[in-house]
Amino acid sequence: MVAGALGWAGPAQAQRVGLVLSGGGAKGLAHVGVLKELEKNHIPIDYIVGTSMGAVVGAMYASGYSPADIEQIVLSEEFQKWTSGKSLESKTFNYVTSEPSPSALRLGVAVDSTLHARVSSNLVNDLNLNLALAKLMAPSGAEAGYDFDKLFVPFRCMTSEVFTRQEVVQRKGSLSDAVRNSMTFPLAFRPIRNLDGKYYYDGAVFDNFPTSAMKTEFAPDVIIGVNVGDVAFKKYPFKKDDELLATTVLFLGTSVADTSSVGKNGIYIQPRLGALGVGDFDQVKAFIAEGDTATQLKMDLIKQRISRRQDLPALLARRLAFQEGVPAPRFLEVQVRGLKPNQNAYVAKFFQRKGREFGLDEIEEGYYRLASDDYFKNIYPRIRYDTARKGYIFSLDAQRNNNVTAEVGFVLSTRPIDNFFLGLEYRALGRLLYTTAADVSLGRFYNGAHGSFRISVPGKVPFYVEPGITYNQWDYQSTGGLLGRNALGTQIRQQDTKAGFQVGVTPTYRSRLLLDAGLFSTHDDYTNRTDVSSSDVLDKTIFHGFTGALRLDRNTLNEKQYATSGHRYSYTLRGVTGSSAYTPGSTSVLAANERHHQWLQFRATVERYFALPGDRHTWGYFGELVASGQGSFSNFRASQAIAPVFAPLPDARTLFLDKYRSGRYAAVGVRYSQAVLGSLQWRSELYVHVNFQPFEQANDQTALRTSGFERPRLTASTGFLFMTPVGPLALHARYYDDPNEHFGVYAHLGYLLFRGRALE
Numbered sequence: 001m002v003a004g005a006l007g008w009a010g011p012a013q014a015q016r017v018g019l020v021l022s023g024g025g026a027k028g029l030a031h032v033g034v035l036k037e038l039e040k041n042h043i044p045i046d047y048i049v050g051t052s053m054g055a056v057v058g059a060m061y062a063s064g065y066s067p068a069d070i071e072q073i074v075l076s077e078e079f080q081k082w083t084s085g086k087s088l089e090s091k092t093f094n095y096v097t098s099e100p101s102p103s104a105l106r107l108g109v110a111v112d113s114t115l116h117a118r119v120s121s122n123l124v125n126d127l128n129l130n131l132a133l134a135k136l137m138a139p140s141g142a143e144a145g146y147d148f149d150k151l152f153v154p155f156r157c158m159t160s161e162v163f164t165r166q167e168v169v170q171r172k173g174s175l176s177d178a179v180r181n182s183m184t185f186p187l188a189f190r191p192i193r194n195l196d197g198k199y200y201y202d203g204a205v206f207d208n209f210p211t212s213a214m215k216t217e218f219a220p221d222v223i224i225g226v227n228v229g230d231v232a233f234k235k236y237p238f239k240k241d242d243e244l245l246a247t248t249v250l251f252l253g254t255s256v257a258d259t260s261s262v263g264k265n266g267i268y269i270q271p272r273l274g275a276l277g278v279g280d281f282d283q284v285k286a287f288i289a290e291g292d293t294a295t296q297l298k299m300d301l302i303k304q305r306i307s308r309r310q311d312l313p314a315l316l317a318r319r320l321a322f323q324e325g326v327p328a329p330r331f332l333e334v335q336v337r338g339l340k341p342n343q344n345a346y347v348a349k350f351f352q353r354k355g356r357e358f359g360l361d362e363i364e365e366g367y368y369r370l371a372s373d374d375y376f377k378n379i380y381p382r383i384r385y386d387t388a389r390k391g392y393i394f395s396l397d398a399q400r401n402n403n404v405t406a407e408v409g410f411v412l413s414t415r416p417i418d419n420f421f422l423g424l425e426y427r428a429l430g431r432l433l434y435t436t437a438a439d440v441s442l443g444r445f446y447n448g449a450h451g452s453f454r455i456s457v458p459g460k461v462p463f464y465v466e467p468g469i470t471y472n473q474w475d476y477q478s479t480g481g482l483l484g485r486n487a488l489g490t491q492i493r494q495q496d497t498k499a500g501f502q503v504g505v506t507p508t509y510r511s512r513l514l515l516d517a518g519l520f521s522t523h524d525d526y527t528n529r530t531d532v533s534s535s536d537v538l539d540k541t542i543f544h545g546f547t548g549a550l551r552l553d554r555n556t557l558n559e560k561q562y563a564t565s566g567h568r569y570s571y572t573l574r575g576v577t578g579s580s581a582y583t584p585g586s587t588s589v590l591a592a593n594e595r596h597h598q599w600l601q602f603r604a605t606v607e608r609y610f611a612l613p614g615d616r617h618t619w620g621y622f623g624e625l626v627a628s629g630q631g632s633f634s635n636f637r638a639s640q641a642i643a644p645v646f647a648p649l650p651d652a653r654t655l656f657l658d659k660y661r662s663g664r665y666a667a668v669g670v671r672y673s674q675a676v677l678g679s680l681q682w683r684s685e686l687y688v689h690v691n692f693q694p695f696e697q698a699n700d701q702t703a704l705r706t707s708g709f710e711r712p713r714l715t716a717s718t719g720f721l722f723m724t725p726v727g728p729l730a731l732h733a734r735y736y737d738d739p740n741e742h743f744g745v746y747a748h749l750g751y752l753l754f755r756g757r758a759l760e
Helices: 025-040 053-062 067-075 077-084 127-143 175-182 211-217 241-250 284-297 299-305 312-324 341-348 360-371 636-642
Strands: 017-021 047-051 105-111 117-119 155-161 166-170 222-226 267-269 331-337 380-386 391-397 404-413 419-429 433-443 446-457 463-475 492-505 512-526 539-555 567-583 593-611 617-628 664-677 680-691 695-697 703-705 713-724 727-738 741-749
Touching (some): 017 211, 025 067, 025 222, 047 211, 053 067, 053 127, 053 155, 053 175, 067 284, 127 175, 127 312, 127 380, 155 175, 155 211, 175 380, 211 222, 331 360, 360 391, 539 636, 636 695, 664 713
Parallel strands (some): 017 222, 222 267, 331 391
Antiparallel strands (some): 105 117, 155 166, 380 391, 404 741, 419 433, 433 446, 512 539, 539 567, 593 617, 664 680, 680 713, 727 741
16 A cells, blocks of 8 residues: 555655544544544544444444544434434334334244244344444445455454454454444344354453554554543542442443553543443534544644644545445345245345336335334345446345234323233244234223234235234223312223224335224213212113224324324224114113114324424424214213214323214314423423314203304313333323313323224
8 A cells, every 4th residue: 555645745654543442332422523633633544443332433434434424424313213223204114013002011032943932132223223334334345345454444343252252353344244243232232143153242342442453453653542431440439439330330341441552652532521421322412522622632742743644635535536436326136034935035025126226215115114013123234245246235134033022011190090011922924924913901991902813915015914803991980080080970881892804005115004894892881960879770882883994094203102203194984884772771761772873984183293493392283183974872971982082182081071072073282392301301282172063961861963163172281201111101280171070180100002992
């Protein structure tokens, strides 16, 4: 490698400089600030060795990304999704998703034919990260011929092979695999199986400050070592031990930096990161600023020990030449490995191309389509250039499948609506994907069970067929709470059963069109007056028949309850036909009767959220429209029990409110959230709804339809919310505009979600 070809200038052209970047989780973002200052001051970088987050930043620079490019990448919203594992709104697909459940924990287990089970140990969903690394590193890897010495800057990536207790220096092969290996910190990111059949872990396990690897691999004249990890204290830090404890515990399995290992001629840089922690990926600007400052403070020493200067125009020209030399993004084919041939064929059908080749967008689309079902969430992508065919091959390692999934959830509340949820799924993959699922909810207010069997068929127009059965039971007796009254002075118990099927179809996987049809039976028990005694016999209305619906759904919300970003819409046209049988109780003035009912119903629901400047405030809007041709049943209470429900607040479904039950209404609302301290939010919601021609109770207990619009009714809520690992912890003060319920205060821990009724 000739000095002049690299644009070197200065009196000491033989002087070579090596940059060592340590690991440290989010703290490694400080390396970006270091690179900015070094390049700004014309300090040459001839070699880079990195581990963990230092490997990520170092590999990007070695791949020809400028410090400004890297800063832009780590400041992007997408980067936050990579590190947190949260879904990308633009890559959210609803084809295979089910209705939101109150589960707080979803555990996938791979069970093989010998009944051996394997539980995935990763805590962070790495789908976004894996594809991002493959895309970022693929061009430079191809240009370098998968030889790290031929990158824009020669590079080494440090990893650990824990079974034989060996440190591994990665010099060749897939650059994205090397970086991903170096990020595999135990209990954070899962290990990937490499092409050599081995698993590797974070290089920090053996050496978090790999100056020795720099000396062995490159033997530079000067080492600039940047450490953002722990250092060994010469004596116990009594005054700082509490402050340092949390981050130190996270690094018990890693080595500490030897500050003298850069050598007498080297420069040691330790950014002052203070309270910034290894998981604070949202503090990108602060980390970069500290790296920048720490380098400035050492700049005089750096310039004193490194006399050679990098000519900036020549550096930019060389970087541009490297970037322009990378192969064009032509994807020739998609390969699937690790499964049986018919299973590989199933996976490949998720990737659809318009022409003879795949575009990058089509590759991404297929990847996220497949991963929308967590049966495939452990897939690993690779992008490799085929020199002979002059194009890229996109391959998926699909060895690790979660064919058994268990869900557990609960809700605890200051009101008697506590609930426990347990779900189980089993999936079998052949030419098609078969999913058997069952779940149960148990509680004082709500009990339910659901079972289904789904057959998924991929292709240009994918679809699934899912027969299933659902049972629900609600008991509204005494569901009021702190500062609230009982939901209704009467007793109301409801139950319904539905047996039928769904057919889901989508051309894009993003939204889905559902055909839902089945037989149903509803049982409603109730009284007709407020003063009841234990000797009273409840009225009973049994309604059974057939229902069919067409529903169009799309949901990109970031949370299944208390969302702050994304959008959701649902449009449903439902038909109902059936017969009701009324049996009067001791509070009735009516005789037993039977009636036939038939109607159409349309419901449209939309909600969307927007971030305000500063990203600490969000607001959203909500709208709902219901138009039903439902007629009256035997009496007013039976008519209200069947009517659609407007439930804008989480606890609205746990209250039987007449003014929130109507076959014809329109509603609008706004939602506002503000970060108060860390993950603690203040959340307020305000809604207005108007009923059109609602039912009123006549003197003889029958239902009379009024004319025109009822007055607008106000619903409001405000309180605090904290997202815990088991679901939201919320404290609300709320107001309902109903004669039986006005002001109330309640709190809950867990997802306050219940399965929809048979006719919803």
